[in-house]
Amino acid sequence: MSDTLLKTPLHALHQSLGAKMAPFAGYDMPVQYPLGVLKEHLHTREKAGLFDVSHMGQASLVGSDHETTASALETLVPGEIKKLGVGRQRLTVLLNDKGGILDDLMVSRTETDGRLNIVVNGACKENDFAYLNERLPADVKLERFDARGLLALQGPKAAEVLAKHAPDAADIKFMSFAEMMIGDIAAVVTRGGYTGEDGFEISIAGEDTEKLARLLLSDADVEPIGLGARDSLRLEAGMCLYGHDLNEETSPVEGNIAFTIGKRRRAEGGFPGADRIQKELADGPSRLRVGILPEGRAPAREGAEIQSADGEKIGVVTSGGFGPTVGGPVAMGYVDTAQAASGTNIQLIVRGKALAAKVADMPFAQHRYFRG
């Protein structure tokens, strides 16, 4: 079994750091280090955490000019790509013909005219790339960067730490990126991440990945962080995990990520499943992803049934657990839109018992981005 798992460029480093490894997205990945999920989570919120996200799919879409490449991608995503500025990044979703989400992805516009960079989820990348190859016109090519590494440095100390080796990094604004040297390592540095904290995602050549990781980990403020804390951090930040909170059935409107649909695109359509999505935008979806705060201390986890205060089934929990920063259980899930207002009393069925809970605004832990 483990023979068939892929390894990131940091595999040996994870093992030498004492990580507990487990299969994730086809890779042998660190779930936690000796510090443990709880302390890794809190350390990231307090100082800075380093995450190996090299399992994610990095690629470029290349056409003759921006109009060509952006137009091609816009046939598959509802995001505003044509007007994406050079050096800017945006989250959008890859859609199937029913308006369901095949993946969520980051799209960046590079300085090279006609070249967009994308980052997709590791577990989805083979399907995504096959879909892109099948659907993109012949004059727009997909270039995969399977050998590249991707590290995330997240937390309130991230900018200070990175600026010691790359002073310009401190000036990058949220959802923007720049190419720069980190020490003697050539990197593409994007401000943003998956924790709700200020931070960076850093793309480097595969062979430079361990060197950069060691450089950043040598800082007293930086600890390595595993997938366990990555999940609790993104859950508190109200962010979706594909395959759990989003899937091929859910639309971006139902998923409460309608911000991934550009304003012009809402009117014009021209993306897969536009009929459904435009109708949901106009009339409201029948169900909606919401935040949930259980009232007691018992966590409600993925799959827990959600009932109205009257005991009628209205949905299901798609992510849930203990939020270390919140200091109690947090969850998200889909409920009938009529019950989706913040503050609505609901019940969660955990081990056969109904636990009182409320629909709650997300994020559960305040976002702290650097907007300049």
Add this chain to the structure above:
Amino acid sequence: MSIKYTNDHEWAKEDGGVYVIGISAHAAEQLGDVVFVELPEVGKTFAKGDDMAVVESVKAASDVYAPISGEVVEVNQSVVDEPAKVNEDAMGAAWFVKLKASNPGELDEMMDEAAYKEFAENS
């Protein structure tokens, strides 16, 4: 008598005519930081192997099974109030419940310290 263990990493130890039950230090370490413990009510009876309690880390929930049959005569509210105690002292202050055994002979089927140590190392 000495402490005894199950395959599911519970321990039991006789104390003044009742049996103190908890989860092993090895189990606590494997779980990671414990953030939630749910214990049964006093007076509830369990057969050996029944779901008796729940212990949860940030990532996952685990059932705790009754290692022997019996009636709950006392529960340790302090681990409910401070679940992190399970990581600090699983074999001592962070016991879960005390059971009045209905069939003390069941203890004979459990592992002793040396056998459990070997079991835990290889599991």
